[in-house]
């Protein structure tokens with residue numbers, strides 16, 4: 253593993269959208285450094301720019317100003333092939349709406365990124381089965397997404413995000429479409445992967461359940477970082493909340 | 499460095515057979531949808547084949563080609579060509595547009611733009627060629643039956659089969675070519691979109 257401390261760094265990151273001729277700043281000068289192996293939650297009200305930040309860090313859209321560095325590489329300098337390579341191997345994506353390919357089975361969905369990585373078919377299938385077992389869907393290999401529950405579909409998506417052993421998992425409201433209990437299971441699973449496999453997790457979320465497992469929480473509002481809380485601050489908070497509840 | 503090179507090469511070459519596999523499966527699994535798309539192509543080419551067969555029969559019967567008949571034939575062929583073009587373009591545009599989200603997802607998973615375009619072209623061509631062949635066979639077949647019953651079966655024997663099959667072959671080429679053009683435009687546009695934009699598209 254590389255010795256550099258930060259997997260993701262953003263510098264003066266801004267994104268503007270033109271809405272009816274008027275520019276709207278969805279992200280405004282965001283500076284954010286994320287350490288290798290961290291579990292970071294990005295919290296903020298609806299419309300605060302979480303998904304926009306997710307898209308910038310994931311190389312799914314281009315910033316208007318500023319830079320995103322992944323493993324100290326400036327993403328803007330990558331050509332199409334290198335960008336595809338990065339999306340394929342360095343980052344795993346998880347979406348609120350799961351975004352599985354509807355015509356493919358769970359196993360085929362999980363195997364797809366290995367196809368793009370040029371992994372031989374047998375090896376890819378073996379890896380897919382292993383990952384589906386890890387997320388607890390070893391019995392559902394050949395089911396289509398439409399035959400799975402929301403929680404199960406999100407597990408498939410998580411398995412898929414891990415297919416090429418990425419350094420980073422980016423999640424945009426991974427529990428947004430799930431009920432409380434299923435949401436908790438997904439969070440526990442992400443935390444387990446974070447601890448056992450050392451994968452860095454960056455998750456945009458509304459879900460306060462995420463606070464418990466996060467190493468840091470980045471609060472954003474109107475496209476700006478409002479404050480960043482470390483684990484130590486969070487423990488006090490969670491303690492207080494539990495104190496109030498009981 | 500060498501390993502890197504090797505890897506990237508594999509990333510380009512290996513998925514071609516995969517693209518074919520996925521394209522084939524897409525057609526099979528969305529069979530109903532594929533049939534509707536394909537029948538748009540089939541009908542256009544069948545109409546064209548009908549007109550061409552009719553013209554071949556006129557030639558076989560040594561019917562005097564008056565100016566009026568010539569204009570009528572040209573008009574029919576033009577109409578058939580327009581119908582094929584619109585039918586095919588419409589079918590392919592729809593079938594690519596309704597899958598923008600899937601394209602965005604594939605790009606997140608590391609698909610190259612080239613792969614996405616290749617996949618849609620293969621899928622389009624498979625449908626386009628099969629539907630065109632069927633269209634030519636059905637169109638010519640129906641018209642031959644009509645000629646046989648209407649003007650006597652002896653006419654069929656007098657047809658210049660070389661010319662007719664040549665022209666029907668051109669119909670099939672045309673169907674394939676139109677499908678290609680009608681697929682590559684939307685597929686290319688979809689592949690070039692930033693994945694974030696493709697993922698936002700809701701239909």
Ligand SMILES: Nc1ncnc2c1ncn2[C@@H]1O[C@H](COP(=O)(O)OP(=O)(O)OP(=O)(O)O)[C@@H](O)[C@H]1O
Nearest residue numbers: 269270271278296297298299300301302303304305
């Ligand atoms: N493609 C786009 N075109 C125009 N405006 C956009 C686009 N994407 C985002 N925006 C705007 O940018 C702002 C931030 O949106 P974003 O989706 O990042 O919010 P969010 O924090 O993810 O919200 P939510 O919690 O509801 O998902 C919003 O005002 C939104 O309307």
Ligand SMILES: [Mg+2]
Nearest residue numbers: 302303304424
């Ligand atoms: Mg969002």
